[in-house]
Amino acid sequence: MIAIDIANPTPDHWREVIPQAEETLGAVGILNHQFVVDYLKDAHTDIKIFALDGAFVRHLGLPGIGSAGGFDGKRHDAETFYSFTSFTQPNTIYHYDMVSGESALFRQPQVNFQPNDYETKQIFYPSKDGTRIPMFITHKKGLQLNGDNPTLLYGYGGFNFPLTPSFSVSNLVWMEMGGVYATPNLRGGGEYGEDWHQAGTKLNKQTVFDDFIAAAEWLIEQRYTSPAKLAIMGGSNGGLLVGACMTQRPDLFGAVLPAVGVMDMLRFNQFTIGWAWESDYGSPENEEEFKALYAYSPLHNLKSGVAYPATLITTADHDDRVVPAHSFKFTAALQAAHAGDAPVLIRIETKAGHGAGKPMTKLIEEVADKWAFLVETLGME
DSSP states (O other), X not given: OEEOOTTSOOGGGXXXXXXXXXXXXXXXXXETTEEEEEEEETTEEEEEEEXXXXXXXXXXXXXXXXXXXXXXXXXXXXXXXXXXXXXXEEEEEEXXXXXXXXXXXXXXXXXXXXXXXXXXXXXXXXXXXXXXXXXXXXXXTTOOOSSOOOEEXXXXXXXXXXXXXXXXXXXXXXXXXXXXXXXXXXXXSSTTOHHHHHTTSGGGTHHHHHHHHHHHHHHXXXXXXXXXXXXXXXXXXXXXXXXXXXXXXXXXXXXXXXXXXOOOTTTGGGSGGGGGXXXXXXXXXXHXXXXXXXXXXXXXXXXXXXXXXXEEEEXXXXXXXXXXXXXXXXXHHHHHHOOSXXXXXXXXXXXXXXXXXXXXXXXXXXXXXXXXXXXXXXXOO
16 A cells, blocks of 8 residues: 655655555555555455554454455544454454454344354365465364265356355355355455466466366365265356366266356357456457367367266346356257266246346245255255
8 A cells, every 4th residue: 555645646756555465455444543454365354454654553353264344434433343254154243443452243143053063164275287276165063074075166266356255045055954165266366466367367267277176176085075976056257167167077076057157158259248258258359369268168168978967057038248048058069968867957047137136036946946956966865
């Protein structure tokens, strides 16, 4: 963070107040005449307080590994409020005393479960090229590492968007049934700044799939699960992720759930907002980028006679962001190529779009269908 004298704003007069850190700087506010600085440290929130001259004052101790936001107010306010959520804690509001540094519970939603029955850990695993990738793993306490646990691996890896801890009732239901929920922080996201983002774009996009496949292999090697018990899921750019990974490693997964995915990488820029994604994917009109796109495009890399994992593709008839034709074509091509007995289905929501603003009834029905599909295909009791 720098200070600029607006009466003399030329760069040679800028003054560094808080130097660049290893953590990704998200936001800075002023309370109690101090800076409240929001960092992203290994994909979870880390709050630090500094004096106005840049001197470090203290860490703000959060309730655990999670995501925090808020800290609003005027520069002289000695108190503020912030929200905190994690994989095992619904969004909770805390009161924070800027003078004493103490947090106090202010308001918490009532969810009918026991948070202490579950645990989250963060591990780091090597990707194909040796890069160290973080991953959150959440499950019921007392999990036996016997290679037989149904596991859901969720990813995104794109557009500088970080996957940070958050609470989900649907994921809680999955874990209540004995499932493991794992989220790796793939390159292409925003977890470690712009270099991390660019490492998973355009000609480097295959790196994202390598990171995800390495996460699956790590979970299997560490005996969390086995290929027959491992499902992968992602939406939009994450739908592309799981579609590409299932075509590259059909042997590695027991079930695949691509939602509103970008499956045709040679024509994605021809529909609605698709042209804007060239910033991450590159352009099919560029010869070098075309070759990279063609090499992983899920639609164009299905091979006849291959036994693919059980697949439930989901889309909506009014999706004007990732048009449903992506899912329609991929489903038809997959059903034609597939040589195994595993089901290949598509679920098309009506009177709905890309997902935002979907009514609660539709959300419940969709999650119920997804979990029922996994219960059946992964052999859960």
